Amino acid sequence: MAGASLRVCAHGHPTLGQLALTLGLLAAAALAALIVAVALGSAAVPLTDSLAVLVGGGDDMSRTLILELRLPRALAAFATGGLLAVAGALMQVLLRNPLADPYVLGLSGGAAVGALLAMLAGLGSALVSGSAFVGALTATLLVFGLAHGTGSWTPSRLLLTGVVVASGWGAVITLILSLSPARQLPGMLYWLMGDLAHARGPGVALGLLVLVCLLVVPLGRSLNVLARGGLQAAALGVPVRRLEWLVYLLASLMTAVAVTTAGSIGFVGLVVPHLLRLVLGNDQRLILPACALAGGTLLVLADTLARTVIAPEQLPVGVITALLGVPVFLFLLHRSR
Amino acid sequence: MSRLETHGLVIDVPGRSGGDPLDLALLPGQVWGVLGPNGAGKTTLLHTLAGLRPSRAGRVEVDGVPLTRLRRRRVAQCLGLVFQEHHDGFPATVEETALIGRHPWLSPWQMETAEDLALAHCALARLDLAELGGRQVATLSGGERQRLAIATLLAQEPGVWLADEPTNHLDLHHQVAVMRLLDEQAAGGRAVMMCLHDLNLAARWCDHLLLLYPSGEACWGPTDRMLVPAALERLYGQRLASAEVEGSRVFVAVP
Numbered sequence: 001m002a003g004a005s006l007r008v009c010a011h012g013h014p015t016l017g018q019l020a021l022t023l024g025l026l027a028a029a030a031l032a033a034l035i036v037a038v039a040l041g042s043a044a045v046p047l048t049d050s051l052a053v054l055v056g057g058g059d060d061m062s063r064t065l066i067l068e069l070r071l072p073r074a075l076a077a078f079a080t081g082g083l084l085a086v087a088g089a090l091m092q093v094l095l096r097n098p099l100a101d102p103y104v105l106g107l108s109g110g111a112a113v114g115a116l117l118a119m120l121a122g123l124g125s126a127l128v129s130g131s132a133f134v135g136a137l138t139a140t141l142l143v144f145g146l147a148h149g150t151g152s153w154t155p156s157r158l159l160l161t162g163v164v165v166a167s168g169w170g171a172v173i174t175l176i177l178s179l180s181p182a183r184q185l186p187g188m189l190y191w192l193m194g195d196l197a198h199a200r201g202p203g204v205a206l207g208l209l210v211l212v213c214l215l216v217v218p219l220g221r222s223l224n225v226l227a228r229g230g231l232q233a234a235a236l237g238v239p240v241r242r243l244e245w246l247v248y249l250l251a252s253l254m255t256a257v258a259v260t261t262a263g264s265i266g267f268v269g270l271v272v273p274h275l276l277r278l279v280l281g282n283d284q285r286l287i288l289p290a291c292a293l294a295g296g297t298l299l300v301l302a303d304t305l306a307r308t309v310i311a312p313e314q315l316p317v318g319v320i321t322a323l324l325g326v327p328v329f330l331f332l333l334h335r336s337r
Numbered sequence: 338m339s340r341l342e343t344h345g346l347v348i349d350v351p352g353r354s355g356g357d358p359l360d361l362a363l364l365p366g367q368v369w370g371v372l373g374p375n376g377a378g379k380t381t382l383l384h385t386l387a388g389l390r391p392s393r394a395g396r397v398e399v400d401g402v403p404l405t406r407l408r409r410r411r412v413a414q415c416l417g418l419v420f421q422e423h424h425d426g427f428p429a430t431v432e433e434t435a436l437i438g439r440h441p442w443l444s445p446w447q448m449e450t451a452e453d454l455a456l457a458h459c460a461l462a463r464l465d466l467a468e469l470g471g472r473q474v475a476t477l478s479g480g481e482r483q484r485l486a487i488a489t490l491l492a493q494e495p496g497v498w499l500a501d502e503p504t505n506h507l508d509l510h511h512q513v514a515v516m517r518l519l520d521e522q523a524a525g526g527r528a529v530m531m532c533l534h535d536l537n538l539a540a541r542w543c544d545h546l547l548l549l550y551p552s553g554e555a556c557w558g559p560t561d562r563m564l565v566p567a568a569l570e571r572l573y574g575q576r577l578a579s580a581e582v583e584g585s586r587v588f589v590a591v592p
Binding site: 015016092093096098217218219221222224225227228229231232234235236237238239240277281282283285 | 445
């Protein structure tokens with residue numbers, strides 16, 4: 001599949017044509033994944049009927065099933081996956097560390113504490129989401145404030161602060177779980193593993209994803225330079241401090257929205273950027289939009305699996321991404337030696 | 338072509354209280370060498386001149402405009418820097434690395450043009466790296482990386498070249514080739530300042546020298562006035578012998 005042109009990208013900087021071709025292929029894959037996602041489920045709708053519904057036809061039963069249940073969920077999965085993958089790629093550039101992911105700075109921990117506290121208080125799912133979002137932002141500002149306190153901000157300082165704060169959140173999560181009544185535990189565990197069953201209204205997440213993709217186009221080359229190190233970037237005319245703040249806040253906002261939509265889903269933000277870098281090279285102008293498409297596609301497929309493997313029961317989608325992500329990542333790590 | 342001036346500049350070397358204020362004028366066509374023992378503040382000086390770290394007092398001006406008043410991108414069009422250390426960021430090829438030298442000249446919406454690519458290739462060829470364009474930077478030797486950093490600066494085309502030990506890791510042939518390149522840049526109207534540890538390269542290729550003492554004391558001037566054995570012996574705390582070889586002064590440390 002267009003292997004030759006993809007390899008060309010990996011060696012030099014991509015031309016506009018290669019960019020368009022690669023993103024076009026990924027967009028086609030994303031569309032195919034969405035169609036599969038709406039066609040499959042506990043009540044299978046034949047592919048032709050699904051397509052008919054998507055272009056405005058079909059019978060009432062299939063219309064309800066697809067347009068009101070499966071399509072919003074599939075779009076939410078796409079947006080969440082895209083946001084996590086792009087946020088992961090941005091965090092990796094920000095921290096100059098290819099092992100960073102959207103959660104590495106403890107943001108999901110803050111969101112989880114927010115969500116679990118809301119569940120413990122018996123609040124409705126809208127308030128749980130709101131509380132998760134507030135928790136994520138609190139975590140963001142906490143790490144930012146602590147790492148930035150003395151005015152000197154280095155990637156390693158930020159990373160260390162984030163990792164320590166994240167383990168603090170982990171302790172709080174365990175505390176909440178151990179204090180919670182047994183009947184609330186399954187819901188909490190599903191939230192912690194990442195679950196799209198309650199995802200509705202993908203509008204905000206999709207909107208943010210599109211907005212960020214447009215925003216990173218003019219930032220792409222500066223991010224390429226930043227990936228070579230802060231001093232080198234400053235010497236080449238990049239306003240490093242300003243760009244790093246922007247990247248940090250953008251990645252945090254994206255992660256917060258993703259976590260709010262679907263709980264904390266692991267490995268998408270780590271594995272997708274890695275896989276794409278291996279195939280496409282390291283140009284952020286290509287990698288970031290490619291992450292949006294590939295991350296979205298991966299999560300749509302993973303969620304479809306989660307819905308269908310033991311249907312009518314559902315698995316938390318985070319289990320699927322982790323089960324796929326761990327071996328893929330270990331393989332990549334092994335190969336890159 | 339740019340000129341770089343300092344007015345009462347005191348660089349901020351950690352753990353050093355004082356320091357002579359520097360009033361330097363680095364003019365187009367000049368090649369300055371900065372000499373001093375380890376820790377005297379040579380790298381700090383270059384980073385301060387490039388606006389990468391704040392000074393303790395005084396200011397740096399490019400073409401009469403204080404550096405702090407210029408946008409980073411404009412600064413990068415005027416002056417470029419070869420760093421002493423080359424950190425591995427993300428994996429990148431040699432060609433991609435040379436191409437980022439064009440960054441200050443491109444608007445955010447622009448892709449690199451064929452002309453930028455040609456400039457990068459030309460710079461790589463000038464440093465004998467043309468064959469290595471597709472190689473990963475992490476697989477290069479120390480000397481090849483050093484040449485790549487200089488090629489990136491060549492692609493950047495700044496008016497003022499600041500080079501922190503540009504001959505680090507280079508074999509004898511490439512040491513001479515790089516010094517010749519810097520000399521050509523100066524002859525073409527650019528201003529060059531480099532930190533050096535090799536007195537003989539300084540004597541042969543620099544027209545001005547700045548001596549930085551660990552105490553913060555500094556003196557500067559034309560090379561022939563600065564290369565006084567007594568002053569150099571005090572600078573390094575090291576006995577030196579000098580001789581005339583093929584018309585140029587050569588210094589050797591004597592134990």
